[in-house]
Ligand SMILES: Cc1cc2nc3c(=O)[nH]c(=O)nc-3n(C[C@H](O)[C@H](O)[C@H](O)COP(=O)(O)OP(=O)(O)OC[C@H]3O[C@@H](n4cnc5c(N)ncnc54)[C@H](O)[C@@H]3O)c2cc1C
């Protein structure tokens with residue numbers, strides 16, 4: 103079969119989940135090629151005196167430098183959390199794949215690494231060309247004498263600053279790769295702040311202006327200014343008084359904290375950063391907000407998984423009790439504020455409200471964004487009952503490995519199910535791990551009025567055992583919602599996300615239902 107162009111229908115379907123990403127990627131790559139080509143052309147065909155000394159070394163060095171300037175201006179934008187949260191609320195959100203911000207940040211970083219490699223290699227070739235040239239020739243580069251290669255590489259302003267920047271980059275990049283960042287998050291975090299060295303030194307790197315006047319600072323002053331503003335906002339917001347109204351120890355190593363934060367306004371699905379000065383003054387950890395905006399407290403459910411969350415658990419629950427462990431606390435025993443909050447920040451789940459039919463899929467602690475969203479939808483539906491609700495149906499999939507994990511939200515979700523305004527909620531609970539012998543005995547002997555409700559979750563719909571069969575579920579939904587748009591929202595482990603994305607795109611391509619896939623990974 104020969105090659106053929108995709109049909110209009112195929113393009114439309116591709117657009118649902120991947121269109122914006124692809125357009126952005128193409129624009130970014132084209133921008134880089136254009137800026138590189140312009141400088142390459144200049145040093146090959148216009149600045150012929152420089153070409154006579156440096157040859158293609160000059161073309162590649164300046165082309166790559168231009169890419170580094172452009173990409174340095176871009177790389178900070180995807181990590182401006184406040185700015186992006188604001189953008190989400192504007193029409194621009196429809197034209198930018200905001201949820202891919204960190205992937206884009208990493209991609210830009212690797213393009214910078216590629217351009218840096220090209221720039222450094224080209225300059226090593228240039229150092230050789232200059233150091234073996236004549237006084238007459240190097241006069242065109244504003245040099246009175248012929249310098250040595252080692253002077254150019256290590257003692258000239260451009261040489262030493264360039265080498266320090268490369269060392270800073272090696273440290274930043276190696277600590278940022280997934281296999282280091284995941285197990286050693288703090289090492290990544292503090293090493294990543296070498297970006298200050300990166301921007302600072304690159305601003306002075308070209309000041310000697312041998313080939314053209316230094317202009318790096320002009321490219322980055324705007325984004326760096328925005329980033330400084332971002333950090334100032336973070337500090338200012340963290341000064342707000344935070345009262346810990348209640349902390350509750352749930353089974354399965356989860357602590358629920360309810361706080362009162364002055365003037366804290368948020369949307370369902372957003373997250374915040376928590377800081378506990380008694381544990382570490384500068385460490386901020388992200389947690390999804392599990393309360394709904396209508397509630398008069400802000401809550402988070404914290405899974406105790408590592409160093410910081412472990413210390414928080416020891417501070418809040420030294421006696422390792424279950425149930426309520428703290429009430430109305432402003433300061434820790436050492437007098438420091440018990441908690442500080444920065445946020446809220448936007449997340450993919452906020453987009454739920456764009457769709458009439460949604461699938462919310464939470465695995466393990468990944469259920470947190472949906473607690474707030476479900477409560478909010480219920481409140482909204484109750485209010486807009488007469489005028490006609492926005493969301494018509496929510497299919498909620500809750501996947502837990504052990505029985506006790508259902509306890510975190512079963513109360514909240516059970517209440518929503520019982521009230522079930524307009525029959526908006528359909529719950530599908532899955533238990534993927536085996537029950538212990540004791541749990542089986544408990545279930546067998548539990549009787550009476552519990553029989554009408556599921557004994558694991560307390561919901562009216564029965565818990566299913568094993569993993570959900572996504573292919574069958576998507577096939578069924580594609581028939582049910584033919585010609586309609588379904589928002590699919592997932593929060594949980596990466597592997598499951600890949601599977602869901604595959605099914606969402608496959609059934610969008612092969613049926614008339616359009617599954618719009620959105621995910622969040624903790
Ligand atoms: C947007 C978002 C929302 C989240 N919501 C929740 C939630 O509702 N409930 C919940 O239990 N967990 C949530 N998490 C995960 C939570 O932030 C981490 O489990 C917590 O920071 C672990 O810290 P630790 O020092 O105890 O564990 P560590 O063992 O040090 O870290 C475990 C993992 O958590 C991540 N992590 C650690 N520190 C940070 C940090 N400062 N910033 C970002 N990630 C970090 C790293 O990926 C690391 O591999 C969320 C994460 C993100 C990014």
Ligand code: HEM
Nearest residue numbers: 177178181204207208211212214274275278279294297300
């Ligand atoms: C020159 C290269 C780079 C620069 C200048 C840079 C700069 C930054 C900055 C300023 C932040 C924001 C910190 C904050 O305010 O919260 C950040 C965050 C981050 N960077 Fe980079 N970075 C670079 C390379 C990389 C690379 C190579 C990776 C991964 C492979 C990476 C992954 C990340 C991640 C995961 C975050 C956290 C974002 C968040 O959770 O908000 N960066 N980077």
